[in-house]
Amino acid sequence: MADKIVILTGAGISAESGLGTFRDEGGLWAQHRIEDVATPQGFARDPALAHRFYNMRRAEAAAAAPNAAHDALAQLQRDWPGEVVIVTQNVDGLHEKAGARAIHMHGTLATALCAACAHRWDSPSEMAPGASCPACHAPAARPDVVWFGEMPYHMDEISDHLLDCEIFAAIGTSGQVYPAAGFVQEARNSGARTVEMNLRDSDTSHAFDDHLVGPASKVVPRWVAGLLNSR
Template sequence: MGFRRLVILTGAGISAESGLGTFRDKDGLWTRYNLEDVATPQGFARDPAFVHEFYNARRRGLREAQPHAAHQALARLEAAAPTGSVLLVTQNVDDLHERAGSRNLIHMHGELTKVRCDACETVAEHRDDLSTGSVCGHCGGAGFMRPHIVWFGEMPMMMDEIYAALDACDLFVSIGTSGTVYPAAGFVEHVRRRRRAHTVELNLDPSEGHSLFAERRYGAASAIVPEFVDRLLAEGI
């Protein structure tokens, strides 16, 4: 039997095969950087130039990365399903889902290719380097521009819309997540309380909350995600 409303959560594991570093693995970014220095409002206030260079380097790396078969399969699923029935929620700040063709998408942790003015709160597309002298194109203020990223201690974006979709879904799929970062790590438990939604984990290895999922498949995202999507499409979503 096909599913009518799908919510798909993706994390750093789906982008790792595109060459973008994960955060919590043994060689992840948080083993090389102190998160309090580069991923908190307090760190930005202490040394904005250092924080800008951290994200400038990640932005440059993103230019070289390309979507792979898992990103493409999720875009194919959305295109084949009735309009609005598949919502992709990503913890990733890269734009690989968009470049693969996904359109119904929420970046709950922000976007690396956008900047925000702390003076007037304008959000704008920005793919070049930022500095402490960068000027807001809307209000003209200099020194207020920051990456449009949700830092530790800040509220993830569009949570009302995400929980509304979780409440309505009959299939929840988690792909490439560690199961340690909240609130996303709590999505599967939120869905399970409704009892009528199927839950699936697709991951390289079992996540911290793997036992909460009714169905679990492990392997490289570029292999197992297209296989799973093919199965859904064959069942007539």
């Protein structure tokens, strides 16, 4: 039976599609305080600001196209004889645009969430304070994204995959945000071979067996081609 591969992707894989990371100068994140737009407290304090921010992010994501790294992972998922699990910290939906399936641990811009009853539905292109839930009708609609201080989604499922994978790869992640930053150690403890693909060393680079340095659109297709040619 072919090896099971678990791949964690972060903002770096989407940077070449025109979607900025937290640390990009002049980008959308640089124009806002994280405390104002990416915490429950910030949303409670100024929901209009938070909705404007996510409306802009939603518009950017809708206009963006997958790059060669997304396409390569979709090909790996199609052609690898074993299971390929993509876990993403991104909310942009570019893995799906490329034809892949992904576990969205930080939610997605494509859906809205009711803060009152936890119902989810397809998000409109623009949301505003006081929008009502189609299930319970409470004026409690919010973006279906995981904010700082909230528990990421699907953690039990992700942990199960990390326990029985033979290869773990992290692409475009900073290694600064837990629990995702701890995934490499979970995989290593289970005997997985680990590889990091990034523009530069991350805070968890020391924990990986292999390192591929460069733009995701270059290093990810080469890595995928190597895997597929080895079979």
